[in-house]
Amino acid sequence: MFRMNLWPLALIAIALSACNGSSQTNDDHTATEKTNIVLIMVDDLGYSDVGYMNHKPGINTPNIDQLAASGMVFTDAYAAAPVCSPTRASLMTGKYPATVKLTCHIPGMGMEKYMDKLSEGQKLREGYFLDHLPLTETTVAEALKEQGYTTGYIGKWHLGGEGSIYTKDGIVNANYHPEKQGFDVNIGGCAYGQPKSYFDPYSNGTIEDRKEGEYLTDRLGDEAVRFIEENKEGPFFLNLATYTVHTPLSAPEATVEKYEGNKYFAMIEKLDQNVGKVMDKLNELELLENTMVVFYSDNGGLWGNKPLKGKKGTLYEGGIRVPMIVSQPGKIKAGSQSAEPVTTVDFFPTFLEIAGGAAANYPGLEGKHLQPLIYGKGGFEERAIYWHFPHHRKEGLSMGAAIRQGDWKLIKEFESEQVYLFNLRDDLGEENNLSAANPEKRDELLAKLEGWQKEVDAEMPAKNEQN
Structure with a gap:
């Protein structure tokens, strides 16, 4: 049943050298080669939805498991929000969603209709939030381009305007697409929060239909491989943002049959196959040691996150704690683990510093670079991390804030x-x-949380005058 890959064989010698000594650092930013960066951002993948966590029997993720074995697993990694758009905005800007004023998923049904629907019968009305990522924000892609990187965005964007379900192609305002935010390539990124179809024809104005019946996850994996091939001389930054495993649950019939009708497990297998596809290409091009691969999810899973409480949409751990792996054979110790709490705002400064830039040149960044953790060198000061979610959800504890x-x-x-x-x-x-x-x-933590909310001028919910 398992798909065999080439890249694990290439990891053995590299990983042994990393295991036999202390983790090496990647400090030589002035060397002839800069580190490539591949970020695989999965949609709605839960904390326990990967095989290496050993919490859900039947999950089949050999490639993701190998990725975990080849690098560092973060056990206490968090998304910046319990839903998708704010986490994506946070990743792009290195700021908390409350700072960017984008704290909820951008509704396909439209802002006004969504706000009225979610606020109905509630004491408080939904807090204000933007329906797109402002062009005035400096993105991580723009910062990496200044360091000489070619940048590619493949997959779900969901930062491009409200009301996508009323469009024929997911395009609400193309001025808010990835190519306007520092990406040289955009395939799949538009206003859609979920695909209109997981099979070609996709009805997505940023993906050219290729072969009827083709599966979207496979297509995005192919596009990621093509981007790597075309930019193998580097340096490059690839953000592969899969639409899977978001609803509507859908996978090729043959794969679904393997799981006796469990479409969710089938979607996870297809995700895993395409992670393997990307790693195979990096191995084939001898780029594994010079490429940092990050595997991450935009929020908690929708289908259970044991042993955590809650799911997507809640401020309990199940809504915000996510799987995260960072791998770079020969530079990051194989089989290592970190229990340090990290979150979305940390990616911008981390990627920038790895690329040879300086986070100090971007004073709005709210995260910390993770090199001391990733490369095993230096200390990492304890700090608070925050969530602000002034929105109603049916999944449990929401409409609140956390620290x-x-x-x-x-x-x-x-x-x-x-x-x-x-x-x-x-x-x-x-x-x-x-x-x-x-x-x-x-009282200590509450004072710190409320102080942070004032500092970032967080949008608060108002009394619901409809009641």
């Missing part, structure tokens, strides 16, 4: 003003609210 620092996490719900305090080291499932038992820690 994590060290082992502690605090959530404040806006409608009830109830405060939840959890020690994640002892209570990963967030079952025991320690707010009353530990008022000092509660």
Whole structure:
């Protein structure tokens, strides 16, 4: 059943050298070769939706598992929001969604209709948010282009305007597409939050139909391989943003049959095959050692995230903690692991510093570069990370804000003003609210969270006058 790949064989010698000594750093930014960067951003992939986590029997991800074995697994990685568009905006800008004023997914049904629908019967009305990524924001792609990188965006963008379901091709305003935000290539990126079809014809104005019945995940994998081939002399930055595993659940019939009708598991297998396709190409071109590959998800999974509580749309761990792998054989120690909390805002400064740039030249960045963790050199100071989500969701605890620092996490719900305090080291499932038992820690984190909200001028929900 498993698809055999070439790239794991090439990893063995490289990985052994990394394991036999301390992790090497990638400090030689002035060398003739700059590090290529491949970011694989999956849509709605849950914390336990990968084989290496060993939480869901039947998940088949040999290529992703090999990627994890070849590099560093981050056990406490977070998305900047429990839904997709804000995480994507955060990735592009290196800022928290609250700072960018894009805190919720951009609705395909249109902003006004969405706000009315979600606010109906609620004490508070949905907080204000933008329907696109402003062109005034400097993106990570624009910063990397200044360092000489060729940039490619392949897949889901969802930062290009409201009301995509009323379009025939997903294009609401092409001025908000990736090619206007620093990407040399855009294939698939438009206003769609989910594909109109997972099979060709795609009804996507940024993908040329090629062969009727072709599967979208395979097509995007092919396009990623082509981009790598065409830019093998480097340096390049490739953001492969799969539409899978977002609804509507859909996969080739033969793959679905292998899983006795489980379309979700079938979609994950197709995702894995295309991760393998990308890694095969990097191996074939002898680029593995000079390419950092990052595997990540834009928010928690929709179909269960054990042992975490909650799912996509909630501020519980299941809505925001995601799988994350960083691999660069020979530079990052194979089989390594980090439990340091990291989040979306960290990617911009990390990629920039790896490319030879300086995060200090972009004073708006709100994350930290992760080289000390990734390459095993230097310290990494504990810091707080934040979420601001003034939006109603049916999945559970939402319409609130959260902070994590060290082992502690605090959530404040806006409608009830109830405060939840959890020690994640002892209570990963967030079952025991320690707010009353530990008022000092509660007040400390609450003050820090509210101070941050004021600092970034976070948009707050207003009283719902419809009630």
